[in-house]
Amino acid sequence: GAGVSQTPSNKVTEKGKYVELRCDPISGHTALYWYRQSLGQGPEFLIYFQGTGAADDSGLPNDRFFAVRPEGSVSTLKIQRTERGDSAVYLCASSLTGQHSGANVLTFGAGSRLTVL
Amino acid sequence: GQSLEQPSEVTAVEGAIVQINCTYQTSGFYGLSWYQQHDGGAPTFLSYNALDGLEETGRFSSFLSRSDSYGYLLLQELQMKDSASYFCAVLGAGGGNKLTFGTGTQLKVEL
Numbered sequence: 001g002a003g004v005s006q007t008p009s010n011k012v013t014e015k016g017k018y019v020e021l022r023c024d025p026i027s028g029h030t031a032l033y034w035y036r037q038s039l040g041q042g043p044e045f046l047i048y049f050q051g052t053g054a055a056d057d058s059g060l061p062n063d064r065f066f067a068v069r070p071e072g073s074v075s076t077l078k079i080q081r082t083e084r085g086d087s088a089v090y091l092c093a094s095s096l097t098g099q100h101s102g103a104n105v106l107t108f109g110a111g112s113r114l115t116v117l
Numbered sequence: 118g119q120s121l122e123q124p125s126e127v128t129a130v131e132g133a134i135v136q137i138n139c140t141y142q143t144s145g146f147y148g149l150s151w152y153q154q155h156d157g158g159a160p161t162f163l164s165y166n167a168l169d170g171l172e173e174t175g176r177f178s179s180f181l182s183r184s185d186s187y188g189y190l191l192l193q194e195l196q197m198k199d200s201a202s203y204f205c206a207v208l209g210a211g212g213g214n215k216l217t218f219g220t221g222t223q224l225k226v227e228l
Contacts, residue, residue, distance in 0.1 A: 004159075033215065042204050042218030043160060056215055091159065100147040103214045104167070104206075108159040 002026075004109035006092050012115045013082055021077045021112045023092030031098035032075050033106060034067055035091040043091055049075060050098040082116045089113050119143040119209050121219035128225045129195055137190045137222045143209030149181050149188045150206045150216060160204060163190070192224075200226045 005024040013019055025032050031050055035043035045059040049069045057067070064082075069075040079086055090113075093106035121141045129135040141149065150165035164174050166181035166188060178191040192199055202223050206216040 031214070035218075040221075042206075042220050045215050045217065048215050050214075059215075093160075098214045100208060100214070101167070103216065104148040104150045104165040104208050105162050106152075106160075106216065107162070110159045 004092055004094055004107055006090075006109035006112050008112055009110065010113045010115075012117065014117050015082060015084060017082050017116075019079045019082055019114060021079075021090050021092075021114070023075045023077070023109060025073065025075070025092070025094030026107055027073075029094035029096055029107075030072070031095045031103065032069060033093045033095075034075070034077050035093065035108075037089045037091055037111070046077070046090075048098070055098065079114075082114075084116050087114055087116045119207055119217040121205055121207055121217065123203075123205055123219045123222045125220070126223045126225070128227060130227050131195055131197060133195050134191065134193050135195060135224065137192075137203050137205075137224070139188050139190075139205035139219060141186050141188075141205070141207045141219075143186075143207050143217075145209050146183060147208040149179075150208070151177075151179050151190045152204045152206060152218075153201050154204065154221070155201045163203075195226050197226050197228075200224060 034046040047057040052072045064080045067077045089111040091111045093108045095102045123139045148167040151163040152160040154160040164179040181188040202221040206218045
């Protein structure tokens with residue numbers, strides 16, 4: 001597509017529920033990233049995919065968070081047993097390549113705002 | 118690990134020039150990038166430096182000194198629409214192929 005598309009744009013859920021957030025990157029971009037941003041803070045890295053595989057998941061805060069990218073395009077971030085502290089904007093980004101020259105230039109989606117009540 | 122420091126807020130008048138500084142710590146270095154984010158919007162890429170010196174893109178320029186672990190974003194002929202948050206981000210060997218972002222500088226442009 002023309003840009004990075006994220007759905008839903010807003011999600012309100014109750015504590016303890018399961019949530020899925022979807023990201024559709026720019027066509028042809030091999031690298032896909034998930035970040036989380038809280039109010040007044042910079043984006044915080046969660047996980048990075050090169051193709052179908054998670055090349056770096058060191059930013060996932062705990063085992064309640066999981067992400068997949070089964071066909072090397074669309075990715076889903078899954079959060080189990082949501083907690084109030086998970087409330088944030090979840091940003092997806094893609095880049096043409098995960099190599100250094102490409103990894104500096106990310107195109108972000110508009111984000112999914114998650115609110116856990 | 119990696120860390121970045123930048124001022125939390127900067128205020129300037131329309132038509133002026135403003136410089137937003139960023140210092141970083143990283144093991145290995147592959148680039149310093151700058152992103153702009155308007156309230157409620159997505160971060161958008163502005164510029165990046167992998168080598169020392171100045172990169173110019175229209176009204177925006179970015180500078181890097183690797184020996185000082187320092188860079189800055191220069192915005193010229195400020196416009197009201199430049200009011201936004203500006204983030205520096207570093208790509209370093211210690212962090213793998215992922216950008217680590219600073220906490221951002223909120224720029225307010227006044228008449």
